[in-house]
Amino acid sequence: MEEIGVGGGVGGGGGGYWWWSAASTAQLALGIKSYRKGFSGDSRFMPLKAFSVASLFVGATASAAVAFLHSSGIHSVRLSLSLSESISGGT
Template sequence: MEVGSAGGEAGTHWWWAVASAVQLGWAITSYRKGYAGDSHLMPFKAFAVASLFVGASTSAGISCLQGFGIHKVEDVMEVGANLRTRLGIPQKTPNEKTDDL
């Protein structure tokens, strides 16, 4: 596997994208097939299908973050700081208290 300049693995976002596609396909197939079997297991089936949809969206989100080069919380904070600078919003200091409450 390729190793990026930050020490992480480059290209791992493709695995997350594949996982997202597989989960979404499995969820749609299960949803369209409907329920067949014992009625006592219906809540389990509904929870399983919902979990597949949630897992697919989470995998897609992680794939997007990694694809854009965001691997750590510090990267997200840097993106936020850059966005604030471009919008002309003053930067927050860690000790700054807000009186919004």
């Protein structure tokens, strides 16, 4: 079975999760700023603006999850699956 890495080795080693943390923080800050600004302009663009703000929050959550996985030492899907099997007792 081929091992699938989480994050593609961004950052080149053990400190790669800092990049994911920075991305998460930037996306969260931009999402909060956009949310607080509210809607201004043509009402036809409201769904697009709402989707873009929601995408920022989803992207921030995903980046934070990858940063957590990298910082906790889980660098592949295979390792994550074996860890979950050992926790659940192999059932």
